């Protein structure tokens with residue numbers, strides 16, 4: 467029986483979030499420059515988006531660029547921006563054909579104007595698509611997201627907020643919380659990702675570097691999730 471066949475289609479996570487880590491180490495292990503690692507990381511993005519859609523996962527959230535990533539060398543940031551723009555340009559048709567709705571978590575105003583306009587264009591064109599919601603976290607930081615939510619609560623003069631009041635002020639407003647959080651490349655950290663939303667997520671960490679995160683690795687993560695007994699604090 468293949469890994470795919472072992473998946474229980476009645477117990478799929480609705481929302482999978484992924485910290486895509488290890489592009490640099492993947493490249494280093496092959497004596498290649500870091501940018502080749504990122505370019506191969508994009509191939510994995512395309513593959514995982516397609517697999518998630520075929521499995522009928524409702525929401526896929528990928529951490530592509532954190533608020534801390536601005537500290538990277540200028541050339542690496544420019545390269546990541548050009549990868550993102552070419553990804554959007556090349557994928558828009560497929561997103562329309564496959565009914566993928568592209569959204570951003572984060573503040574994109576810090577990105578160059580042409581990157582912002584490409585992002586806005588794809589978000590607008592795909593907003594009514596009904597199959598998979600693909601969130602890409604860009605210039606995203608969970609603490610900053612929570613600060614914005616607090617500011618919005620203050621502006622609305624809400625002094626005793628409910629959980630819902632807060633959830634409704636996050637970038638993920640209206641979406642279910644991630645059931646499964648995957649991190650590639652072995653680090654045991656959350657790295658300021660979705661701090662509020664992952665309260666009850668199952669966490670799966672693999673040593674595999676993101677460019678090597680294959681179809682089989684994706685199924686392994688889902689199978690591990692399906693083995694867990696989610697109690698949400700109950701007995």
Ligand code: FPP
Pocket residue numbers: 486487488489490491492504507508511528529530531535546549550553602
């Ligand atoms: C982690 O590897 C990867 C990133 C910070 C960037 C992720 C970006 C992409 C996969 C490409 C652009 C995204 C899209 C959606 C087209 P790392 O550089 O932190 O690796 P390291 O920790 O091994 O150095």
